[in-house]
Each structure stands twice: as C-alpha cells, then as structure tokens.
Amino acid sequence: MLALLAAFPLIAPALGFEYYVGFVRRVLIVAIAATSLNFILGYGGMAALGHAGFIGVGAYTVVALVEAGFSSAWLAWGSAAVAAGLAAAAIGAVSLRTRGVYFIMITLAFAQMLYYLAVSLRTYGGDDGYGLYTPLALGVWLDGAHAQVFYWVVLAIAAAVFALFSRVAHSRYGHALRGIRDNETRMVALGYPVYGLKLAGFAAAGAVAGLAGGLLASHNAFVSPGMMHWTQSALLLVMVMLGGLGRRWGAALGVALWLTLEEVLKQYTDYWHWPLGLLLVLVVFHAPQGVAALFERRGGKGAVR
C-alpha cells in the first residue's frame, strides 16, 4: 500500500491522472488529522467537536511565521504542531473537567472562539484568508516547489504518524486510554491518573492536527478561517465514524472514501451531498462499526478494541 502510494506520482502521468496527485496528497493530510481525532475519540472516548480548531492553529502558525519572514518548511510545520499542542493542552485542561454532551459543547465553543479569532486577525487576511505565494523551503536538496517532492514528504509524515499511533495503541498508555474509554470510574478506583492521561492524549492529538494544518496550509497555498469552522470539525468526525471508530485504519479509510466519493460525485452533479448522505445512513444501519470493520473478520487481529 505504502509502495503503491509512493509510486503514484510516477505512474500517474502515464495514466493521465496527474491532477489526482494533488488530490491524494490532500487525502493524506486530512487522514493525518483524522487519525489524531480517531486516537482521542476511538481509543480515548473523548468526543471532541473542535478538532478543526487545532488544524487552524497549525495553519495560522505557518502564516504567522511566513509573515514574519521565515521560510523553512520544517520550522513552520514543527511550530504548527507545537502551537496546536499547547492550544490543545490549554483547552483540554478546561474541557476535560466535563463529560459527555458538555465536553462536546465546550470543545465546540473553544474551536469557534479560535475561528472568530482568525476572522478578526486583519494582518493575516481576516475573513478573506491569506495566500502563501512562495512555497516553503524543505531543505538543501529537497525542492519545496516541486509537487512530487512535497507529495513524498507528506506521505512520509503520514506513514510516520500512522506507525506512531499504532505503536502507542499497544503500549501501556494505549491500554490505559482504552480502559478509561470503557470504564472511567473503575480506572480512577484502580489508581490511574485519569485526568492527566486524557490531557496528554488530547494535547498530542491537537499537536498532530496542528501538523496536518501546517501541511494543509502548504498544500492549499492558502489559509482562511473557514478551515476551522465547526462544520469542518463535524465533517472530520463523520469521516472517522464512516471509516471505523477506534480502528487502526478507520480514520484513513473514512477520509479516503469520503473525499474520493466527493471528488467523483462532484463531476456528475452539483447535488453531491445527497448520495454521500445516503451512504452515511447506509453505513449507520449496516456497518455501525464503520467500513474498516467490514474488512476485518469478526474478532480478527486487525481490531484494536
């Protein structure tokens, strides 16, 4: 799969799919963000409805650095992750004191605050957004302006993020997080510092979402407050659930499926929301565990429950 994705930019021109190299790159970036959401929601049971806020923090960190005259991609993306991680730590510190619907609402509220903050930032374009006209520099031998190089960099980062999260899922921390999801009261009674464990996961997921936001800023060469609107958080949630909550490939699969269908359907009709909505209803009724579950044999090893 990885080899196929890596080879895609090389074979695409021969098949006349050149346009889709950019599309796959976008899928990979969104999949990074969705994977981080899957981590806190699917493994940690934290139903956050403000994840796009952290994507936005990452994107605007890149904007701020570019505006300040920096041009290193690694510095920009790294800072995007750090800034979003700090924002997530601060927001999580407050939000994680609530449960259930209140947690959904408070994360939503914080993300909307970030949204309006971005709207009010005149220096960074406010409502109109901010164009990143010069691609960021990737380093001595990597050509940042080269579409294929950027594709491979994104692929490598996505692969690293997936590998990291699957590893964490089987660690002490991953087991503890799932224990909290399944029975928080018991975990408290067993002596787990539940709040701290959740906060660490929330901040880490925010950092990864911020990284995705930084990459997305480079991908689009444009950043606007729209990318952190709460509907974007909801869409991310829908994609994760479509793919399969708490399943290793769930988030990536959901994103790939949703964005591909959107892309295809848009070519035939302006009313592409209809079939996607229908698909969602079908999934809810016939594969409530998500599409990833259909690929796993019942009780198979692929499921990290």
Added chain:
Amino acid sequence: MSLFKAEGLVKRFGGLLATDHVDLAVEAGEIHALIGPNGAGKSTLVNVISGLLPADAGRIVLDGTALTTLAPHQRSRHGLARCFQITSVFRNDSVRDNLVLAVQAHAGSSFRCLARRDAERALQQRAEALAQRVGLAEVLERNAGTLPHGVQKRLDVALALASQPKLLLLDEPMAGMGPEDSQQMVALIRGLSSEMAILLIEHDMDAVFQLADRISVLVYGKVLTSGDAAHVRGHAEVQAVYLGTAAPA
C-alpha cells in the same frame, strides 16, 4: 491507633444528609462489616471514603496518611482499594487483560507510550498470580463480559487486590449471588483478611455474621451502633429498624 479512621464524615445531597457525621474505625487485620437497610447511605459512604464523592466535612486517615483532600487515584496509591456493588469490570476484554490493566496501574508509569505492553513479562506474571489467587486461572483468556455473574464478582475483587491495598472496601460482594458462589466469596474474603483490613458492606446476613469481627449499623446516614455480632444481634433498636422484631437464629 486504628489502621483506618473516618471522623465526622458528612455528605449532603441538597437537603438530604446522606452521610451524617459518621465516625468509623477499622483495625489492622479486621473485617469490619457495615450493614443497614436500603437507603441508609452505605454506598454513599463507600464513595466518600474512596473519594469518588467529595466529603462536605470530616477527616479520613489511612495508616497515618490523611486522605481527605486526595483524589481517588491518589487514595489508591496510599493503599485504599474498592470493589463495586454493580460489577465493574472491563467487559470487552479478557480476564487476563483486565488483571494486567489493574496491575499496570501500580507498576511504573502508564504514560509510557512506545514499548509494547504485552511484552512485559512481569505484568503478565503478576496478573497470572492474581488469577490463581482468586480462582480465575481457568478463565484467564475468556472475555470478562461472557462470564457468569459470580465469576465476574470475583474478577471485580481481583482488580482491587492488584494494588495490594492496606484497606479493601467491598461494596456488596455477594449481591445477586447464589448460595454456592456466596460461599466461595466468603472463603475468598476470609483468606484476604490476614493481609489487609476489610470494610465489608453486605446485605447477606449469614455472610456478615460468618465474616465480621465487628459490625456497624448505619441508619439514615448515621452510625446507630457498633460492636461484635452478639452485640448487634441483641441491640433492640437494630432489631427494630433492620433485622425485624426477632433476631435470626
């Protein structure tokens, strides 16, 4: 000096005084039973002692450490463990994973996030020893949720034992059990009492009289009386509010 002491504990829910200035002491090696009619505030008291509910007033001391202001997970680190009236296990996981998770809480940091947990032999061995101890070795690989009620209750106790507590709070460990499972649980609890003090909340009077060194009777959130089995059986008020008019033979 008692191993465990609660002094003047108060818990209010609005206008209801669910825990009304409760004083309670548990000595080392003692099984102290807490009985009382439904709604007497027994479970509330257990929740206040274990920290799941914050106390409105009073002091809790275990082995010289004041627990009153500590969070529940910190109380666990200081030697307090509890079971739940409504069986509280990880139903979707195997008995082994349940026990490993319980052992893991007190063996090093749970923030370790790169090394594969199930490769840690020490955790597995301690989980296996724990299973042996409470008679779960046969069902180690079974899913907890598929086990019979009595076996799940034993797992619930085993989870609490993982921390090697100084004081174990048992909230109705025999609830909903048949006579055979009850006897097994009685034997298990008696076996534990040499290693830890136990505060036992139980409705099954046979079990209470078999096990308890001392019995406290809770009525309307207040401790009515405290003493050995003979004292409680002979106490007129206890007979009136709890046991009925005639004491059981």
